Amino acid sequence: MNRAWLGWMVVALAMTGACSRRARGPADPQPKGFGAALVLVSGEKQAAGVGSALDQPVVVQVNDDKGAAVAGALVQFAAAGGVTFDPDRGLTGSDGQFTTNVSLGGVHGRYRIFATTRNSAGKTAGIGIDEVALGYQETLGRQVSDIHCVRCHDSESTPERVSNHDNLSAQAHSFTDGAVLNAMSDADLAAIISHGGAGLGKSAEMPPYGNTLTKPETDALISLLRALSDPPYRSAGIFNASQ
Amino acid sequence: MSLLKAIRSVWRYVFGDSASAFGSLSAALLILLAVVPAKDYFREWRGYQKQYLRLIRGRGDATSLNRRFQGGLQQIWMPELGVVDRCTTCHTALKEASLADVKTQPFRPHPAMPHKLTEFGCVICHRGQGAATTVEEAHSSTKSWEEPILPARYLEASCGQCHQDRLLGTPRLNQGRDTLARYGCVRCHTIKSPDGLIMSGSDAPPPLEHIAEKTTREWIAAWLKNPQAYAGSATMPNFQLADDETRDISAFLMAQSTPYPSLKGPVPAPAANQDAASLQEGTSLYGQSFCSSCHAMQNAAGMLVGGNLGPELTRAGSKVKAEWLVDWLTDPKTYDPDTRMPHYRLDSKQTGLLAGFLASKSDSDFLGTTQLAAATPAQIEHGKTLVLERGCASCHAINGVKKPENFAPDLTLVGSRPLEKILFAPGVPHTLADYIGAKIRQPRSFGSALKMPQYTLAPQQVDALETALLAQTQLAQTLPVTLRVPGPAPSNYRPAGKAGQLVDDMRCLSCHKINGHGGDMAPDLTWEGSSVQGAWLAGFLKNPNTLRPALIRRMPKFDVTDAEANILADYIMTVYQTPAFDRESIDSSRFAPADVEHGKELFYGKYACQSCHIVDPKKDKGYIGPTLTQVGARLTASWISHWLQDAQSLRPGTLEPVWKMNDEDARALTAFLMAQKNAPRKEVAQK
Numbered sequence: 001m002n003r004a005w006l007g008w009m010v011v012a013l014a015m016t017g018a019c020s021r022r023a024r025g026p027a028d029p030q031p032k033g034f035g036a037a038l039v040l041v042s043g044e045k046q047a048a049g050v051g052s053a054l055d056q057p058v059v060v061q062v063n064d065d066k067g068a069a070v071a072g073a074l075v076q077f078a079a080a081g082g083v084t085f086d087p088d089r090g091l092t093g094s095d096g097q098f099t100t101n102v103s104l105g106g107v108h109g110r111y112r113i114f115a116t117t118r119n120s121a122g123k124t125a126g127i128g129i130d131e132v133a134l135g136y137q138e139t140l141g142r143q144v145s146d147i148h149c150v151r152c153h154d155s156e157s158t159p160e161r162v163s164n165h166d167n168l169s170a171q172a173h174s175f176t177d178g179a180v181l182n183a184m185s186d187a188d189l190a191a192i193i194s195h196g197g198a199g200l201g202k203s204a205e206m207p208p209y210g211n212t213l214t215k216p217e218t219d220a221l222i223s224l225l226r227a228l229s230d231p232p233y234r235s236a237g238i239f240n241a242s243q
Numbered sequence: 244m245s246l247l248k249a250i251r252s253v254w255r256y257v258f259g260d261s262a263s264a265f266g267s268l269s270a271a272l273l274i275l276l277a278v279v280p281a282k283d284y285f286r287e288w289r290g291y292q293k294q295y296l297r298l299i300r301g302r303g304d305a306t307s308l309n310r311r312f313q314g315g316l317q318q319i320w321m322p323e324l325g326v327v328d329r330c331t332t333c334h335t336a337l338k339e340a341s342l343a344d345v346k347t348q349p350f351r352p353h354p355a356m357p358h359k360l361t362e363f364g365c366v367i368c369h370r371g372q373g374a375a376t377t378v379e380e381a382h383s384s385t386k387s388w389e390e391p392i393l394p395a396r397y398l399e400a401s402c403g404q405c406h407q408d409r410l411l412g413t414p415r416l417n418q419g420r421d422t423l424a425r426y427g428c429v430r431c432h433t434i435k436s437p438d439g440l441i442m443s444g445s446d447a448p449p450p451l452e453h454i455a456e457k458t459t460r461e462w463i464a465a466w467l468k469n470p471q472a473y474a475g476s477a478t479m480p481n482f483q484l485a486d487d488e489t490r491d492i493s494a495f496l497m498a499q500s501t502p503y504p505s506l507k508g509p510v511p512a513p514a515a516n517q518d519a520a521s522l523q524e525g526t527s528l529y530g531q532s533f534c535s536s537c538h539a540m541q542n543a544a545g546m547l548v549g550g551n552l553g554p555e556l557t558r559a560g561s562k563v564k565a566e567w568l569v570d571w572l573t574d575p576k577t578y579d580p581d582t583r584m585p586h587y588r589l590d591s592k593q594t595g596l597l598a599g600f601l602a603s604k605s606d607s608d609f610l611g612t613t614q615l616a617a618a619t620p621a622q623i624e625h626g627k628t629l630v631l632e633r634g635c636a637s638c639h640a641i642n643g644v645k646k647p648e649n650f651a652p653d654l655t656l657v658g659s660r661p662l663e664k665i666l667f668a669p670g671v672p673h674t675l676a677d678y679i680g681a682k683i684r685q686p687r688s689f690g691s692a693l694k695m696p697q698y699t700l701a702p703q704q705v706d707a708l709e710t711a712l713l714a715q716t717q718l719a720q721t722l723p724v725t726l727r728v729p730g731p732a733p734s735n736y737r738p739a740g741k742a743g744q745l746v747d748d749m750r751c752l753s754c755h756k757i758n759g760h761g762g763d764m765a766p767d768l769t770w771e772g773s774s775v776q777g778a779w780l781a782g783f784l785k786n787p788n789t790l791r792p793a794l795i796r797r798m799p800k801f802d803v804t805d806a807e808a809n810i811l812a813d814y815i816m817t818v819y820q821t822p823a824f825d826r827e828s829i830d831s832s833r834f835a836p837a838d839v840e841h842g843k844e845l846f847y848g849k850y851a852c853q854s855c856h857i858v859d860p861k862k863d864k865g866y867i868g869p870t871l872t873q874v875g876a877r878l879t880a881s882w883i884s885h886w887l888q889d890a891q892s893l894r895p896g897t898l899e900p901v902w903k904m905n906d907e908d909a910r911a912l913t914a915f916l917m918a919q920k921n922a923p924r925k926e927v928a929q930k
Contacts, residue, residue, distance in 0.1 A: 051396030053702055106395035108354055137355040140412035151867050167864035168854050204851035211901035212891065235343060
């Protein structure tokens with residue numbers, strides 16, 4: 001008991017310590033401008049490994065009520081689940097933009113980060129930006145996808161990887177295409193990956209990968225699709241009989 | 244006696260007479276006895292178990308969740324792995340997939356993983372103190388257990404304790420190990436895997452024994468000052484040397500340099516005197532020779548274009564001497580017998596043009612107007628001392644300086660380094676991961692006298708390095724041998740005879756791998772002899788071309804003679820054959836036109852091969868696999884047939900799916916493909 005009390009006291013002390021340290025830390029920079037709205041410039045819907053930094057920074061812009069960029073406005077970033085920002089607050093540059101590097105939390109799944117700014121009356125304007133943290137299974141899925149899938153399923157070409165998407169007569173679905181993929185069950189997806197399009201009355205241009213990929217690799221691929229899907233995928237789950 | 248009396252009176256005063264003394268003592272004893280069960284009753288984990296039972300109460304599958312729930316202290320005990328994990332006492336729902344919507348710890352189900360909880364427990368992957376039964380002791384750094392659980396981003400480190408192979412699911416660990424090998428870390432630090440293999444470098448630091456012939460002292464000094472200022476992609480770290488130190492090291496390096504048997508080729512005109520036409524020709528020659536397969540150069544937009552096998556050439560003209568460059572382009576082996584650069588067999592005119600083009604790639608800002616005064620013997624001596632101190636010879640061959648042994652701390656067990664023995668720089672959190680990260684990012688923050696140089700690495704690279712180093716644990720050494728998954732065995736394979744000399748001369752193994760030895764830029768040739776036809780191979784060696792439309796051609800043309808092409812082709816055809824099947828087992832002349840027709844139907848219908856391959860350039864658009872317009876003149880029928888069955892077993896990692904198609908379909912498709920011998924290249928050429 002005593003030890004527990006001591007423990008609580010230590011926690012309380014630590015918390016006060018942590019709070020006071022924050023209070024003593026650098027104060028919010030004094031805003032030189034005030035905007036009415038915050039818009040996203042780039043960096044949303046990225047995927048990175050759990051606990052890792054996103055490849056691209058998140059860039060937001062503060063605009064006034066006429067839509068013109070505001071320089072020197074204070075932008076603050078916040079998110080739950082162990083997301084960290086470098087830096088988490090600051091003033092917009094001369095182009096009205098503020099850039100931060102984001103590291104996601106340690107649990108796989110979707111993270112929503114919030115960027116906010118205040119207008120001169122102290123009213124807050126903000127946006128939510130979604131990012132995805134990939135766990136072990138989704139990371140494996142992304143590796144499998146990079147090798148076998150993206151050349152046809154991703155329409156974007158890079159010098160290192162020319163897309164084959166437009167050379168096909170059937171259009172391969174993007175892996176973020178939640179509108180189509182969310183309607184398919186895990187079993188549906190596993191079937192089309194393993195047996196190919198021809199086996200399911202779809203285009204034979206999708207080859208069967210049942211002998212190429214192992215079961216864990218196929219499952220990993222499906223978990224990646226679920227993680228990236230936009231709109232987000234919601235598992236049917238287990239239905240509660242009483243509801 | 245008065246003392247005794249005094250004690251008695253105090254006793255009386257506190258407890259009264261004997262009866263009430265007995266009563267109060269009994270009460271005290273009872274309270275004391277009650278403390279023990281009460282302490283147990285209020286244990287942290289009991290609270291979590293009660294919370295869990297409340298959580299599942301209202302759920303649809305509460306009955307089955309309840310049935311699987313086991314109260315009390317839980318433990319996974321595996322003496323042979325040294326695992327005593329009580330994590331499942333609070334993490335009650337690790338295996339309950341139906342709780343996927345639960346986001347609060349400790350009740351989240353474990354995400355999918357490659358191993359079973361009951362086979363490995365928790366701490367082998369997550370670290371922390373498995374036997375602890377309080378949140379604090381299990382997860383955090385305490386007096387009795389310093390190392391807290393491993394942050395999620397380094398989790399792949401734990402895979403690396405057993406896996407020395409390249410797992411598909413551990414990209415960060417793989418990248419970390421590649422970085423250790425590529426950035427010269429392993430040239431100063433020894434890193435051993437549990438099976439005793441010592442990690443070796445994949446970089447090729449140049450020898451400095453003849454450096455005075457290659458470049459100027461001014462360049463050496465400027466490069467030593469900041470290698471990344473000369474080439475952003477340089478892997479040599481910054482040793483943070485003072486100006487007098489770079490002056491003295493460059494003096495010593497010039498002084499120790501000896502001449503090499505120069506070829507004394509014609510020296511090209513200096514860049515300023517190059518006329519525009521020959522500069523243009525040199526530029527084309529750079530492209531035609533596929534120099535950019537290995538070397539990168541910044542383009543006009545400042546983007547780095549090209550490979551990273553050789554050094555970046557953006558400012559090559561500010562570095563190398565024209566005479567040396569001509570020698571080097573004529574035959575690199577005379578300067579560096581171990582170079583990865585092939586002998587290009589250019590004639591003297593081409594050499595001059597190429598050297599002129601490279602000489603024009605200079606940057607007057609880099610060297611500025613620096614002129615170093617002639618070196619004094621004291622400076623040279625000081626330079627040698629610095630070279631010894633900084634361990635330059637760990638990477639570079641230098642006359643009169645031996646490669647130092649155990650120059651830097653052994654990192655074999657760095658992932659288990661006890662925190663109490665680590666001196667943390669101010670501001671660094673007390674965990675091993677943070678310590679390693681700080682060491683990599685800012686080595687000199689631990690003391691300005693430290694030798695470790697400053698690297699220029701992206702945050703992702705540092706994370707990857709930390710992951711690879713955290714895999715080097717004591718546990719990895721003590722885990723049962725049966726759990727170890729070794730990486731590919733190191734191989735020093737070299738082909739023999741005349742063909743071997745040619746392979747050596749053109750440095751084929753810089754890009755191609757044969758029998759486990761060589762680079763991975765180009766296809767593995769171990770079974771090439773089973774795959775291709777001899778006549779095609781000899782023709783390809785004389786005039787290589789890319790087979791895949793989506794790939795940039797990287798194989799240079801070496802101007803091999805007919806005789807050389809035949810020697811190489813004969814050797815490859817004879818020696819590099821798979822034991823799995825006989826190259827001549829299928830006689831393609833026995834295919835009937837009906838087979839070909841049926842194969843065509845299968846190609847365009849059932850298997851839709853045209854989505855990746857092109858047989859008819861007018862119709863097919865497949866852009867991933869090799870073009871098959873002349874495949875009948877390139878591949879053997881039995882290779883095609885086996886390829887259609889199981890391509891992965893012939894070339895692991897190929898993009899071709901494993902079709903496992905039935906013999907009849909494989910035969911028909913082989914017949915169709917073997918019929919593709921015509922050369923529709925002319926039609927393409929007429930465009």
